[in-house]
Amino acid sequence: LNCLNILGLNGASTPGGLAAATGLTSASITAVVDRLESKGYVRRERDPHDRRKVVVRLSQAVAAPECSDAFEPVLQAWREAIADFSDSELGIIIEHYQRVEDVTRALLEAFKENPPETGPARFDGGGAPSAGQSDSSGDGRRAQPARTAR
Secondary structure (H helix, E strand, C coil): CHHHHHHHHHCCECHHHHHHHHCCCHHHHHHHHHHHHHCCCEEEEECCCCCCCEEEEECHHHHHHHHHHHHHHHHHHHHHHHCCCCHHHHHHHHHHHHHHHHHHHHHHHHHHHCCCCCCCCEECCCCCEECCCECCCCCCCECCCCCCCC
């Protein structure tokens, strides 16, 4: 559904563009597009400007009726959940989600380029994960987060 949503909002995309937007690998996005294509939700087409490229396009006639039935209760619940917010408050919420998305994308890119060896990654707030923190013994190992009782 995420891929259908992306295609519905942004229009046609290359498989690589979908992979970047979803955080999936190229192999995974190929499998997802294969499944969506087999159900008729999307179609692969040659890029009219560069015949070497393939673009994935949403098949509105198939996807819209089936997906709208599935999403309508969700959309209605979302509308009800935000009905009491002012436009100004909604603007702050949108800005918050955009910032969270930007940080998440930066983290995903950083993890792709330099996956953490072990343990949880730390985030320094500057758009990239830090290498981890040393424990108090000074031996260079990553500090483990404190466990809380449930």
